[in-house]
Amino acid sequence: MRALMALVVTAVLTSALSAQAPTVTLKAGDQAPDFTLKASDGKTYSLSDYRGKKGVVLAWFPKAFTAGCTLECKSLAANGDRLRKYDVAYFMASVDTIEDNTKFAQSEKADFPMLSDADKSVATRYGVLAPRGFANRWTFYIDKDGRIAHIDRAVNPETSAEDIIARLSQLKW
Numbered sequence: 001m002r003a004l005m006a007l008v009v010t011a012v013l014t015s016a017l018s019a020q021a022p023t024v025t026l027k028a029g030d031q032a033p034d035f036t037l038k039a040s041d042g043k044t045y046s047l048s049d050y051r052g053k054k055g056v057v058l059a060w061f062p063k064a065f066t067a068g069c070t071l072e073c074k075s076l077a078a079n080g081d082r083l084r085k086y087d088v089a090y091f092m093a094s095v096d097t098i099e100d101n102t103k104f105a106q107s108e109k110a111d112f113p114m115l116s117d118a119d120k121s122v123a124t125r126y127g128v129l130a131p132r133g134f135a136n137r138w139t140f141y142i143d144k145d146g147r148i149a150h151i152d153r154a155v156n157p158e159t160s161a162e163d164i165i166a167r168l169s170q171l172k173w
Helices: 001-017 069-080 098-107 121-126 157-171
Strands: 037-040 045-046 055-060 088-094 115-116 139-142 148-154
Touching: 001 098, 037 069, 037 098, 055 121, 055 157, 069 098, 098 115, 139 157, 148 157
Parallel strands: 055 088, 088 115
Antiparallel strands: 037 045, 037 115, 055 139, 139 148
C-alpha cells in the first residue's frame, strides 16, 4: 500500500512539474524578453528603458545570503568602478522577495541594483528557473537593440565581475 501511495504522489508531482511553463532556451541573437522589476534601491527598472541607449548585463543568481551568491555580489561590488567604465546598466536578479534582496544588497554594500522577480515570471521567460524554483546562475548580455549578445551559463561567483569585464571588452561595449 505504501509503495502504491508513493507511486501516486510521484505521479502527481511529476505531472504538476511538467504542467509548468515550457522551458525556454534563449540564445545569442534572440530578442531579450522585456521586464519591469522592482530593485533593492527602491526604483523599478524596465529593459525597454535602455533600448537604443545602452547595453544591459543581467546576472541571475539563485538565492540571497547563500555562499556563492554572496561571493558573486562581493565581486561585483568590489569592481563597480571598473564595470561603470562600460556603457551598460548592470543588475543582479533573483526570484527572492524585494525585501530579501534589499537586505542582501545592504549587507554586501552592493553599489548596483538587485532586481526581484518574486513571482518568477521573468525568470521563466528567460529560461533560468531551475526545477527547485531558484534561478540558475546565468548572466545575459543584452545589446542596445534589446538582443542577446551572449549568455554565460557557467558563471564563477568568485570572478564574476572580472569575467563580465572581460566579456564587455570582448563585445567592445
